[in-house]
Amino acid sequence: MAKLWSGRFTKEQDSLMDSFHSSIQFDNRLYAEDIRGSIAHVRMLGSCGIITDDEAQVIEDGLWDLLEDIEAQRVEFSPEAEDIHMNIESLLIERIGDVARKLHTARSRNDQVALDTRMYVLREIDEIIDLIRRVQAALVERAEENLGVLMPGYTHLQRAQPILLSHHLMAYFFMLQRDLERLEDCAKRTNVMPLGAAALAGTTFPIDRERVAKELGFDGITENSIDAVSDRDFVMELLGCISIIMVHLSRFSEEIVLWSSSEFGFVTLDERYSTGSSIMPQKRNPDSAELVRGKSGRVFGNLLALLVTMKGLPLAYNKDMQEDKERLFDSVDTVKGCLTIMERLIDTMVFNAERMRTACAGGFMTATDVADYLVRKGIPFRTAHEIVGKIVLFCEKRGLSFSDLKLEDWHSFSGVFEEDVMDVADLDASVSARDVYGGTAHSRVVEQIELAKKLLG
Numbered sequence: 001m002a003k004l005w006s007g008r009f010t011k012e013q014d015s016l017m018d019s020f021h022s023s024i025q026f027d028n029r030l031y032a033e034d035i036r037g038s039i040a041h042v043r044m045l046g047s048c049g050i051i052t053d054d055e056a057q058v059i060e061d062g063l064w065d066l067l068e069d070i071e072a073q074r075v076e077f078s079p080e081a082e083d084i085h086m087n088i089e090s091l092l093i094e095r096i097g098d099v100a101r102k103l104h105t106a107r108s109r110n111d112q113v114a115l116d117t118r119m120y121v122l123r124e125i126d127e128i129i130d131l132i133r134r135v136q137a138a139l140v141e142r143a144e145e146n147l148g149v150l151m152p153g154y155t156h157l158q159r160a161q162p163i164l165l166s167h168h169l170m171a172y173f174f175m176l177q178r179d180l181e182r183l184e185d186c187a188k189r190t191n192v193m194p195l196g197a198a199a200l201a202g203t204t205f206p207i208d209r210e211r212v213a214k215e216l217g218f219d220g221i222t223e224n225s226i227d228a229v230s231d232r233d234f235v236m237e238l239l240g241c242i243s244i245i246m247v248h249l250s251r252f253s254e255e256i257v258l259w260s261s262s263e264f265g266f267v268t269l270d271e272r273y274s275t276g277s278s279i280m281p282q283k284r285n286p287d288s289a290e291l292v293r294g295k296s297g298r299v300f301g302n303l304l305a306l307l308v309t310m311k312g313l314p315l316a317y318n319k320d321m322q323e324d325k326e327r328l329f330d331s332v333d334t335v336k337g338c339l340t341i342m343e344r345l346i347d348t349m350v351f352n353a354e355r356m357r358t359a360c361a362g363g364f365m366t367a368t369d370v371a372d373y374l375v376r377k378g379i380p381f382r383t384a385h386e387i388v389g390k391i392v393l394f395c396e397k398r399g400l401s402f403s404d405l406k407l408e409d410w411h412s413f414s415g416v417f418e419e420d421v422m423d424v425a426d427l428d429a430s431v432s433a434r435d436v437y438g439g440t441a442h443s444r445v446v447e448q449i450e451l452a453k454k455l456l457g
């Protein structure tokens with residue numbers, strides 16, 4: 001097949017080169033963006049008198065037909081035509097003849113691929129945001145339904161202070177809220193239309209860039225044609241946003257893996273999202289959570305690969321930039337898959353409230369409350385901290401917990417202790433005492449849930 005750019009060539013391309021540089025195997029997923037972009041472009045060419053209205057109409061009709069046939073899987077793409085952009089142009093020429101040779105007037109593949117990629121990124125951002133909202137909704141639902149459940153809060157994976165399970169779940173809600181806002185922000189910078197940059201310097205034709213932008217639903221147009229075709233910041237940004245989402249999903253997955261172990265026993269995963277062992281009949285493994293945790297690695301790798309690809313490139317377009325596609329597509333597919341499975345996992349896991357409460361007992365998790373008690377009796381916090389540390393040491397040596405201590409034991413550490421110290425050393429009291437905005441007290445977690453519901457709309 002003759003290449004669309006074969007004019008200045010005298011030799012056929014080595015078939016090895018075709019398979020080496022062609023991107024159609026993966027960029028074919030941009031077909032809808034490419035055709036919609038071409039339709040907007042050709043309409044503008046017609047309205048600006050760069051081609052006739054009739055020509056524009058014939059090309060547009062041909063593009064719509066082609067779109068329909070691609071969607072019905074009646075079209076085969078060819079690696080010889082390199083990429084989705086030239087496949088579509090070649091197919092159009094094949095179908096409607098020479099008039100289709102006018103489509104590429106005032107345009108280059110360099111601004112075309114920038115356009116298609118921006119459109120794709122914007123579409124996927126919307127889809128990822130939808131999936132994030134579903135995970136958030138699942139978290140809110142489980143948080144609301146488990147408001148009475150106490151669990152140990154950890155620092156250094158050591159039991160720290162009692163918290164509400166709902167509080168812990170809502171932490172992930174707010175992480176995902178930032179993820180969502182980051183994506184919205186990334187969309188703002190992606191939402192500029194690059195056509196008109198042509199190869200890099202702009203075009204000699206009197207085109208109307210604003211018209212194309214408006215027709216395609218862009219908020220604006222790129223400011224500098226060289227930047228327009230060199231810029232893949234929006235892809236790097238999206239891969240960065242996705243990487244942070246994966247950090248969050250991976251941390252939650254790690255907790256799910258821990259929580260579902262016999263050592264913790266805090267949750268039981270639904271069988272539909274667990275797997276068995278090929279040798280050990282008793283096993284039920286949290287593979288779904290492990291895979292989400294594991295897939296974070298490839299997503300971070302995709303970001304790094306693109307950063308490294310871009311960092312040494314002179315302006316403007318270089319073929320290296322074609323390497324953005326597989327990284328982009330893989331990260332998008334991966335994060336969507338992970339968000340989808342996480343929603344189901346959250347929806348179906350069973351919390352073991354008793355195990356969580358039992359895990360709070362005996363570990364001096366209310367030591368901070370006792371120190372705060374002393375502060376309310378006029379003792380400086382640092383001193384109170386030391387006193388309670390000594391009490392903990394005393395108990396540990398004797399295998400006691402706070403509730404085993406008599407008033408005279410307390411008194412031997414400080415005269416200000418009264419009978420009511422036992423109230424503050426209580427788990428539920430400890431939770432309700434953290435009545436600060438954002439804190440773990442029941443009413444404060446309800447506040448977070450209310451806000452979350454508002455954000456979900």
Ligand code: ARG
Nearest residue numbers: 023083109110113317321322
């Ligand atoms: N397939 C190319 C890419 O993804 C399209 C742009 C090609 N431009 C060029 N001058 N070779 O980057």
